[in-house]
Each structure stands twice: as C-alpha cells, then as structure tokens.
Amino acid sequence: MFQSKEQFKLIFLQKLQMMYGKRFEDTTVSEQYHALGQLVREQISAQWIETNEKHRTCKRKQVYYLSIEFLLGRMLGNNLLNLGIRDLCEEALREIGISLVELEECEIDAGLGNGGLGRLAACFLDSLASLNLPGHGCGIRYKHGLFDQKIVNGYQVELPEQWLTHGNVWEVRRADEAVDVKFWGEVEAYRENDHLKFRHIGAETITAVPYDMPIIGYKTSTVNTLRLWNAEAAPYPTHKNVLQYKRETEAVSEFLYPDDTNDEGKILRLKQQYFLVAASLRSIINSYRKQYPDLSTLYQYVAIHINDTHPVLAIPELMRILVDEESIPWDEAWEITTKTISYTNHTTLSEALERWPVPIFKPLLPRIFMIVEEINERFCRELWDIYTGEWDHIERMALISHGVIRMAHLAIVGSHSINGVAKIHTEILKHREMNDFYVLFPNRFNNKTNGITHRRWLLKANPQLSTLITDSIGEKWITEPEELRRLEHFADNYSFKEQLMNVKQKRKEILASRIYNQTGLKIDTQSIFDVQVKRLHAYKRQLLNVLHIMHLYNKLKENPNYDIHPRTFIFGAKASPGYHYAKKIIKLINTVADKVNHDPVISNILKVVFIENYRVSIAEEIIPATDVSIQISTASKEASGTGNMKFMMNGALTLGTLDGANIEIGDAVGKENIYTFGLTSDEVLNYYENGGYRSTDYYHHNKPIQMVVDQLVNGFFPKTGTEFELIYDSLLVQNDEFFVLKDLLAYIPIQQEVGRGYGKKSDWYRKSTLNISKSGYFSSDRTIKEYADGIWGLSKVLVK
Known part of the structure; x- marks a missing residue:
C-alpha cells in the first residue's frame, strides 16, 4: 500500500490539495480527516473489487x-489498524504537524x-x-x-x-x-x-x-x-x-x-x-x-x-x-x-x-x-x-x-x-x-x-495493554486470540503485574481527564472505577446499582469512619425515547450524583458520573479504564451480553449475576476470579411460574433497604417532589418485577468483598491477568x- 512515510506524505498532501483546492496550511482538521479517509478507501478499492470478483466466480x-x-x-482507526499501516500513518502525519488522534476525533x-x-x-x-x-x-x-x-x-x-x-x-x-x-x-x-x-x-x-x-x-x-x-x-x-x-x-x-x-x-x-x-x-x-x-x-x-x-x-x-x-x-x-x-x-x-x-x-x-x-x-x-x-x-x-x-x-x-x-x-x-x-x-x-472482535476492543482500544501483551507473549494473539492463554504464566510475575497496574492507571487518568474536560468533575484515579455502561432497561438493573450507592451514602453519613475504599461509579446509557420508566432511572442516577458529588465529606470517598451520549467511541475509552465490570441483569433475562467480554479482555473483574455469558466467563476464569451473587435463573423462573416473591417482605424487614426505598419519595432529594414515585411503586406496589430488593441484600456484601479484594493489589492484578488470559475464547473469531x-x-x- 504505502511503502514509506515519504510516499504516504506525498500522496496524502496531493489528495488534500486536489479535494479542497487550497494550501495544506489552510486546510481544517475535518478536511484532513476526509482526505485521509478518501485516500484509504481508494487505496483498498482494487482489493475490494478483487474480493467481489473472487466471491462471484x-x-x-x-x-x-x-x-x-x-x-x-x-472506522478510520480500525481500518488503518487492519491494513497494518496505522503506525506508519501516525508517524508520517506527525512529521507534517497533524495528530492522527485529532483526525479520528473528527469522525462521527x-x-x-x-x-x-x-x-x-x-x-x-x-x-x-x-x-x-x-x-x-x-x-x-x-x-x-x-x-x-x-x-x-x-x-x-x-x-x-x-x-x-x-x-x-x-x-x-x-x-x-x-x-x-x-x-x-x-x-x-x-x-x-x-x-x-x-x-x-x-x-x-x-x-x-x-x-x-x-x-x-x-x-x-x-x-x-x-x-x-x-x-x-x-x-x-x-x-x-x-x-x-x-x-x-x-x-x-x-x-x-x-x-x-x-x-x-x-x-x-x-x-x-x-x-x-x-x-x-x-x-x-x-x-x-x-x-x-x-x-x-x-x-x-x-x-x-x-x-x-x-x-x-x-x-x-x-x-x-x-x-x-x-x-x-x-x-x-x-x-x-x-x-x-x-x-x-x-x-x-x-x-x-x-x-x-x-x-x-x-x-x-x-x-x-x-x-x-x-x-x-x-x-x-x-x-x-x-x-x-x-x-x-x-x-x-x-x-x-x-x-x-x-x-x-x-x-x-x-x-x-x-x-x-x-x-x-x-x-x-x-x-x-x-x-x-x-x-x-x-x-x-x-x-x-x-464474541467480540479483540482487534477493536483490545488492540485498538487499549494500545498500552496490547503492547504489554505482545512484549510478553509475542503478537500471535492478534490473529489467534486463544494464544492469550499464555498470559496465565504471568499471573504471579511481579514485574508483569506492576506493568499491568501502570497500564490501568494510565487509562484511568486518560478517562478522568475526559470526564473533567466535559463535566468539570475531578475524580480520584486511585479510587475503584466501578462501571455500568449499557442500554438502559429495567432488567439490566441500573436501579440496583444506584440503590446501592444510596446505601453507601447513608452508611457514610451515619459513620464517617465507615471502612470503604474510595469509589467512582460510572454510568453510561441511553433509554428509548418512549420508555418512561428507564428515563426516570436516568434522572435518579443524576440526582444521586448531584447529591453525592456536592457533599463536602462524602465526595472525597464517593463520586458518581453519568457520561452522556454513550457510544462505541466512548466505550473504547471507558472499558480500558475500568476496575470492576458491573453485569447485574436479573438472572435469565440477559441472553448473553458482550460488554462483559470487553471488560474482561481489558483486565476488569466482573461483578455479576449468574446470567448470560457471565456464567461462561466464571467457568473460564474460576469462581475465585469473578464476583457473583444473587438469584439464579432457575430461582427467578420459579418465582415467575409459581409466585412466592413479596418485595414488601424485604422492605419491612431490612432497615437499610427500607431507608433507600423511602428516600425515593420522602424529600431526601430536594425539589424532586413525586419525581420518583414511579420507581417507588415499581418496587413495592408492582412487586418488584426484576427482584431488585431481594438481590440488593446480596449485592451489598459482594461489593464489600470487592473493596477488600481491591486493597490487595498483588492478588487483584493476579486475577486481572487471569481474566485477560482466558478472554481469547470470547473473541468473535471463535464465534464466527x-x-x-x-x-x-x-x-x-x-x-x-
């Protein structure tokens, strides 16, 4: 394709001038992006034609x-990566004063x-x-x-x-x-x-x-x-x-x-x-x-x-x-x-x-x-x-x-x-x-x-981790993802785990910088990045997550010396425009964030971030920075999930229900390297078929649960009035269809266990290494x- 940086620069500058009829110095970043994209597409056109002809005959x-x-x-970064010319293009563009990262940011x-x-x-x-x-x-x-x-x-x-x-x-x-x-x-x-x-x-x-x-x-x-x-x-x-x-x-x-x-x-x-x-x-x-x-x-x-x-x-x-x-x-x-x-x-x-x-x-x-x-x-x-x-x-x-x-x-x-x-x-x-x-x-x-394409979700999204992996086991894993299993031998290697920790820290700093630039909110990069990003739906139970945050807030208000590792809870989700209940949960998350982040004492320990307009390019920044992957759908409801695989591949530990592919992730890594809790699919389906679940039992017999549920409607959140009555009624009047209150009882202690585990950094990054090593099975190459x-x-x- 391009034999050298000099050849690329010559062809690129010619293309830019031909498309826009102006000097290179006068072109915009957007014009430079379009010129590069057009150039790449033209360069592969012969191969595209050849592929179609081959398939036809x-x-x-x-x-x-x-x-x-x-x-x-x-598409730009992914296409350059797959063509094997990303590094050449990045260096060549840098030499003429263009940032490839800035060009990629131009693409919607x-x-x-x-x-x-x-x-x-x-x-x-x-x-x-x-x-x-x-x-x-x-x-x-x-x-x-x-x-x-x-x-x-x-x-x-x-x-x-x-x-x-x-x-x-x-x-x-x-x-x-x-x-x-x-x-x-x-x-x-x-x-x-x-x-x-x-x-x-x-x-x-x-x-x-x-x-x-x-x-x-x-x-x-x-x-x-x-x-x-x-x-x-x-x-x-x-x-x-x-x-x-x-x-x-x-x-x-x-x-x-x-x-x-x-x-x-x-x-x-x-x-x-x-x-x-x-x-x-x-x-x-x-x-x-x-x-x-x-x-x-x-x-x-x-x-x-x-x-x-x-x-x-x-x-x-x-x-x-x-x-x-x-x-x-x-x-x-x-x-x-x-x-x-x-x-x-x-x-x-x-x-x-x-x-x-x-x-x-x-x-x-x-x-x-x-x-x-x-x-x-x-x-x-x-x-x-x-x-x-x-x-x-x-x-x-x-x-x-x-x-x-x-x-x-x-x-x-x-x-x-x-x-x-x-x-x-x-x-x-x-x-x-x-x-x-x-x-x-x-x-x-x-x-x-x-499965997921490990080339986008690891090689492209997390070059720092990809380099560490390649330096450790070679680059064969890029085309044969099962080769990642060789990382298992590094689970007890102090030097590897220290480098893995440094990679994670670097990615957390990158994400924290983006959050600060977009929201003005400063987050502690030494805190646990606890992340739930996915479509907003009642069965995915973002509500369970946010009720747990409210519980932690209450515990810290009662006892400022409550033993908890600092946490940053990160959400990203879109609710379908006509899905009124899901949109109420988004409002609740942001209301809780406002209360927590503005509390002068609590905000030093907890932060809550809702990243608006969640999409693929944002996921590529969030996932490499995540410590804990929240996969807490009601058991039997999530067919598979693929976010769980992306987080695992980037070294996050899964905290999830026994649902969808969480079960297979657990089977792959071993129960000691994943955090699971809550009702099983059989238990959920039995409740649906035979009844027997009464959410009010959990409300009346557990004061922490009663407290967070009441806070939805008792004025705990100023100026919200009846804003969250719909959520309150779903839990108590409509008998909590997705068993949020029952599983909250199990979610609170498993989250405490996560906090204790994160404090033992050597063991945490051992688990992280083992998760990465077992993630090759979840490549879409295997699925296809x-x-x-x-x-x-x-x-x-x-x-x-």
Missing part, C-alpha cells in the same frame, strides 16, 4: 447477515444501532473478513441512526443524530443496483398455463438504493461489503400526493427504531423491516443469477442469516420470489427457503419477540400476508397430525393467533437453524421459552456463544468459526 457458499442494526463506531460514530445486537453484527463482519470468509452485511442507512443524548437538569433529552451531516467518506453509492420495494395495493389472482398465479397491483413503490461500505480484514487481502439501503422516492411515483409520498418514503430510512406506541409508528417499523429484507433478497438473487441458472440450488451457494426477529420477513419474501416469480411448486420452494435461512434469537423478553397485528400487517403487505397465512395453515395441519385434538397446544405454536402474527414462531418454522447466544440462554429457549418447538425440531436448536462450520457451511476464500 469461485462458486463457494457466501453468507448474507441481515440485521436492523450495525453499530460500527468510528455511525449510530446505526442501539446496543449489543448492532455491535455484535459489526464484530461479526470484522471477523468474517479477517478469517477470509465470504460474508456480507445487509442493513439500513439510517439518516439519523440512534438519537444523540443530552442530559439537561438530570433528564435525558433526545436530539437527532447527525452522522451524515458531512457525508460518509467510507460509503459508495450504487445507484445502478437500486431495486424497487412495493407496499399497500392489492393482490390479483389469475391462471396461467393451468397454474394459479398472483400479481401485486396498485402498489406504492419505494426505491431502495444501496450504499456499500468496505469491511477490511486484519492484514488479509479480503475486503467484504456492508450494504446499507437508503429509501428514496421512485422516479415515477403513482401516489396522488407527491410531497406526502416523498416524506413517507424518506421516513423509512430516516430513524432507527421509530416510536411504535401508535399505529403510524408500527406501520413505519414494519415498513423498515420489509424494506430491508425485500431489497436485500433482490440484491442477493441478482448477484446469484450472474453465476447460476436457476434458484433450485440457492441454498448450496447462499446462506441468509437473520439477526433476531426484525428481518424474519425474509422467509415469506423468499417464498414469494420462488413461488410467484420463479413458478417453483410450494413444497420445493419451502425446502429451498428453510435450507437457506437461519435465525439467531437474542432474547427471552416477550416484548422483544415481535408480534404484528393482522389489521396493520395485511393491508401494508398483502401478498406477504397471504404467504404467512399459508405457511401457518400448512404448519397447523402438520401439528394436528401430531397433536390431534390438542387445540391449546396447536394454538400456542401457531404463527397467527388471536389476530396477531408471531414473528419468532415464523422464524423457527422457516429456518433450518435456531441458535441462542450463550449456553444458559440456549437451554432456557430449548426447555422453557420455546420448548414446544424444541420438542418438534430438536435438531434445529444449537448454541453459539457471542462456529457459525461458519455449524450453520452456514462456509469455507475460506483466499484473495490475491
């Missing part, structure tokens, strides 16, 4: 990963996701390319993505996210590959050559225009593609109100997760989902057609993976194409479809297992509804043969019931593989949540524990190999 199977979210983060995170679901998809794309596997992403090019969060007087305020304001240097618009997607209208049946056929008439057409982004593998020649679809008005719209049509069309790719608390919002979300799958499948089949004569062998060369239930309409859409357009008989088309499509389930939460009311679905997607109805009829006939007379059993499993379409049921019936994302999650799916389907299709269910071998049937394709 090699007759090997390819996977297309359909996801409503791709939480990419910043592509906010095309909400949390773990979208970040997992991004990690998977990185691993696919790095492992030379032919795999591509298909998503939506949201104009605004997830909202930008501002905290005003402690409240979350949502602002439109503006990642495309200055364009996206990494994307290429492919207008020649645009496709049409049809909504509304009617279906007309007719006969042709004695076959019943269907045509969609009077439809409203939206044009889906693809924008392709290169996904660069780590030091490989493979450059895969993330294709994001933009919704645009068709050239010749039939809608009588052109302006209204244009507005409604552009809304399809305007926002990630529009508010669906009303019918208009529901229709828009359903439109987005069909738009994604219809455009993607048309593109996939157009590409397939260039090599193969018919679709009867589609599943031999194409794997389509649906990431959670959002892209499940890929199943009836593929059936529509096979039956209506290709005239393939239903049974053969169904076999092709089920052999082509696989499904990952990411949740046991009923609200996330999407259901669409028939009165909304049917008019918007008339032919798709007919196909779903036919799938349901045929499936229910099969069930009748197995469970004759068991109407309740059949009703439980039906795809359509009581006027609602159950998308998870459609996903299971129409896929050849259904996987959970952690061992316990998969077991809960098989034996509880989806047991009826597991009994019917036992061979379809399997587990693929999530398991998908490639066990579900998709992929093999490597080496590009010249």
Whole structure:
C-alpha cells in the first residue's frame, strides 16, 4: 500500500490539495480527516473489487447477515489498524504537524444501532473478513441512526443524530443496483398455463438504493461489503400526493427504531423491516443469477442469516420470489427457503419477540400476508397430525393467533437453524421459552456463544495493554486470540503485574481527564472505577446499582469512619425515547450524583458520573479504564451480553449475576476470579411460574433497604417532589418485577468483598491477568468459526 512515510506524505498532501483546492496550511482538521479517509478507501478499492470478483466466480457458499442494526463506531482507526499501516500513518502525519488522534476525533460514530445486537453484527463482519470468509452485511442507512443524548437538569433529552451531516467518506453509492420495494395495493389472482398465479397491483413503490461500505480484514487481502439501503422516492411515483409520498418514503430510512406506541409508528417499523429484507433478497438473487441458472440450488451457494426477529420477513419474501416469480411448486420452494435461512434469537423478553397485528400487517403487505397465512395453515395441519385434538397446544405454536402474527414462531418454522447466544440462554429457549418447538425440531436448536472482535476492543482500544501483551507473549494473539492463554504464566510475575497496574492507571487518568474536560468533575484515579455502561432497561438493573450507592451514602453519613475504599461509579446509557420508566432511572442516577458529588465529606470517598451520549467511541475509552465490570441483569433475562467480554479482555473483574455469558466467563476464569451473587435463573423462573416473591417482605424487614426505598419519595432529594414515585411503586406496589430488593441484600456484601479484594493489589492484578488470559475464547473469531462450520457451511476464500 504505502511503502514509506515519504510516499504516504506525498500522496496524502496531493489528495488534500486536489479535494479542497487550497494550501495544506489552510486546510481544517475535518478536511484532513476526509482526505485521509478518501485516500484509504481508494487505496483498498482494487482489493475490494478483487474480493467481489473472487466471491462471484469461485462458486463457494457466501453468507448474507441481515440485521436492523450495525453499530460500527468510528472506522478510520480500525481500518488503518487492519491494513497494518496505522503506525506508519501516525508517524508520517506527525512529521507534517497533524495528530492522527485529532483526525479520528473528527469522525462521527455511525449510530446505526442501539446496543449489543448492532455491535455484535459489526464484530461479526470484522471477523468474517479477517478469517477470509465470504460474508456480507445487509442493513439500513439510517439518516439519523440512534438519537444523540443530552442530559439537561438530570433528564435525558433526545436530539437527532447527525452522522451524515458531512457525508460518509467510507460509503459508495450504487445507484445502478437500486431495486424497487412495493407496499399497500392489492393482490390479483389469475391462471396461467393451468397454474394459479398472483400479481401485486396498485402498489406504492419505494426505491431502495444501496450504499456499500468496505469491511477490511486484519492484514488479509479480503475486503467484504456492508450494504446499507437508503429509501428514496421512485422516479415515477403513482401516489396522488407527491410531497406526502416523498416524506413517507424518506421516513423509512430516516430513524432507527421509530416510536411504535401508535399505529403510524408500527406501520413505519414494519415498513423498515420489509424494506430491508425485500431489497436485500433482490440484491442477493441478482448477484446469484450472474453465476447460476436457476434458484433450485440457492441454498448450496447462499446462506441468509437473520439477526433476531426484525428481518424474519425474509422467509415469506423468499417464498414469494420462488413461488410467484420463479413458478417453483410450494413444497420445493419451502425446502429451498428453510435450507437457506437461519435465525439467531437474542432474547427471552416477550416484548422483544415481535408480534404484528393482522389489521396493520395485511393491508401494508398483502401478498406477504397471504404467504404467512399459508405457511401457518400448512404448519397447523402438520401439528394436528401430531397433536390431534390438542387445540391449546396447536394454538400456542401457531404463527397467527388471536389476530396477531408471531414473528419468532415464523422464524423457527422457516429456518433450518435456531441458535441462542450463550449456553444458559440456549437451554432456557430449548426447555422453557420455546420448548414446544424444541420438542418438534430438536435438531434445529444449537448454541453459539457471542464474541467480540479483540482487534477493536483490545488492540485498538487499549494500545498500552496490547503492547504489554505482545512484549510478553509475542503478537500471535492478534490473529489467534486463544494464544492469550499464555498470559496465565504471568499471573504471579511481579514485574508483569506492576506493568499491568501502570497500564490501568494510565487509562484511568486518560478517562478522568475526559470526564473533567466535559463535566468539570475531578475524580480520584486511585479510587475503584466501578462501571455500568449499557442500554438502559429495567432488567439490566441500573436501579440496583444506584440503590446501592444510596446505601453507601447513608452508611457514610451515619459513620464517617465507615471502612470503604474510595469509589467512582460510572454510568453510561441511553433509554428509548418512549420508555418512561428507564428515563426516570436516568434522572435518579443524576440526582444521586448531584447529591453525592456536592457533599463536602462524602465526595472525597464517593463520586458518581453519568457520561452522556454513550457510544462505541466512548466505550473504547471507558472499558480500558475500568476496575470492576458491573453485569447485574436479573438472572435469565440477559441472553448473553458482550460488554462483559470487553471488560474482561481489558483486565476488569466482573461483578455479576449468574446470567448470560457471565456464567461462561466464571467457568473460564474460576469462581475465585469473578464476583457473583444473587438469584439464579432457575430461582427467578420459579418465582415467575409459581409466585412466592413479596418485595414488601424485604422492605419491612431490612432497615437499610427500607431507608433507600423511602428516600425515593420522602424529600431526601430536594425539589424532586413525586419525581420518583414511579420507581417507588415499581418496587413495592408492582412487586418488584426484576427482584431488585431481594438481590440488593446480596449485592451489598459482594461489593464489600470487592473493596477488600481491591486493597490487595498483588492478588487483584493476579486475577486481572487471569481474566485477560482466558478472554481469547470470547473473541468473535471463535464465534464466527462456529457459525461458519455449524450453520452456514462456509469455507475460506483466499484473495490475491
């Protein structure tokens, strides 16, 4: 690519002048960033073309990963790293007076996701390319993505996210590959050559225009593609109100997760989902057609993976194409479809297992509804043969019931593989949540524990730690993450542990500096950095965390000599705009922070920080600085978690419930190197099924718990009035759905144990070293190999 620093400087300066027509001295940092990004993309374009051509002609199977979210983060630093030219570029830029770090700061995170679901998809794309596997992403090019969060007087305020304001240097618009997607209208049946056929008439057409982004593998020649679809008005719209049509069309790719608390919002979300799958499948089949004569062998060369239930309409859409357009008989088309499509389930939460009311679905997607109805009829006939007379059993499993379409049921019936994302999650799916389907299709269910790309979350995010690791065990771990296990031999090495402690201290100082610059709050870098950063949801129990902080405050007010190691509690989270309860918890965290941080005595021991607008680039600063990783979801609720893996990989110790991948982290590191507490999944599920939990028992019989709960409503927080009544009622009146009060009893002593453990620095960093050494298993490289071998049937394709 670039043979020397001098060559790079020459090409870069030429590029900068050509793009902006001004002297280098007069260019802005933003212009320099765009010039560098454009230059890098152009440099890899030949390899991108070569990869696409190789995949087109090699007759090997390819996977297309359909996801409503791709939480990419910043691309510049990651691309330079994967190309192996970051150090060269950084040195060359420094010699001409440019800071690469400043250029990276110019890049706005592509906010095309909400949390773990979208970040997992991004990690998977990185691993696919790095492992030379032919795999591509298909998503939506949201104009605004997830909202930008501002905290005003402690409240979350949502602002439109503006990642495309200055364009996206990494994307290429492919207008020649645009496709049409049809909504509304009617279906007309007719006969042709004695076959019943269907045509969609009077439809409203939206044009889906693809924008392709290169996904660069780590030091490989493979450059895969993330294709994001933009919704645009068709050239010749039939809608009588052109302006209204244009507005409604552009809304399809305007926002990630529009508010669906009303019918208009529901229709828009359903439109987005069909738009994604219809455009993607048309593109996939157009590409397939260039090599193969018919679709009867589609599943031999194409794997389509649906990431959670959002892209499940890929199943009836593929059936529509096979039956209506290709005239393939239903049974053969169904076999092709089920052999082509696989499904990952990411949740046991009923609200996330999407259901669409028939009165909304049917008019918007008339032919798709007919196909779903036919799938349901045929499936229910099969069930009748197995469970004759068991109407309740059949009703439980039906795809359509009581006027609602159950998308998870459609996903299971129409896929050849259904996987959970952690061992316990998969077991809960098989034996509880989806047991009826597991009994019917036992061979379809399997587990693929999530992973993270260690190249971004360790090599890029924490260069100080990466250097220490490479100096100790060599650089093989970068391409073979299981090699990190060799660090186990350094767990009792005094010199290594001292260097590890120095690395952690350096990262804490970097984060403390950012917090001070943004908030004016000075934090003690010798304190324990106790961190909970993730999506704000009741089951993730940020509330449990903040009630514990209130308890510590009370203890210190009662006894200023209370023995506690200084703590800095760091939160970062966004609550969905319509999720009123979650937004109240954000307000509570900030209210507690205000009280603690302004107390002249307590603030020397405790600090509480809420970092606004949490996103990938901020996570890359927070995670390396963390001492204690808070993973305290109600057991059985978190499918896996991936934040827990990122913290572990950076040497933080996990404090968590026996939930999701926490269990597998504990199995890997040993129970003495992780802090676990609280109810188990079986205990939680038993309460849900059989009752027996009374939150008021814990309130009335434990004074510390009673005290913090009462402080929500008794004026302890000045000028809040009834602000936190909703939270108070959730705990006592609504019987504490997520068992916060019961687990608070166990959380208080385990946090005391953490404090004592941190005081024994040699032993703490021994545990930290062992956590890093066992984290290689949680690389997405391992996960993707398991998908490639066990579900998709992929093999490597080496590009010249």
